[in-house]
Amino acid sequence: MLFVDDRRGTAVGVLTQRVGSWDRPVAYLSKSLDMAAKGWPGCLRSIAATSLLLTEALKLTYGQTIEDASICICCQSFPRW
Numbered sequence: 001m002l003f004v005d006d007r008r009g010t011a012v013g014v015l016t017q018r019v020g021s022w023d024r025p026v027a028y029l030s031k032s033l034d035m036a037a038k039g040w041p042g043c044l045r046s047i048a049a050t051s052l053l054l055t056e057a058l059k060l061t062y063g064q065t066i067e068d069a070s071i072c073i074c075c076q077s078f079p080r081w
Contacts, residue, residue, distance in 0.1 A: 054066065
């Protein structure tokens, strides 16, 4: 599973592997967001950060599927403004 956050224009994440009932960290990832993504609202920055780190994590897992917690967040319905 890949856990992602964006802090001060940098995408940071932890790639974990389920061992028994625990998620064990396998790799720590970080990458700077581009200038366009840094100016986006927080919800879009999160998607950009996830996309950026997911491509890096796929290199480490040799293309195997990776669960991503942000998919659940993106599918949630939000109240209308």
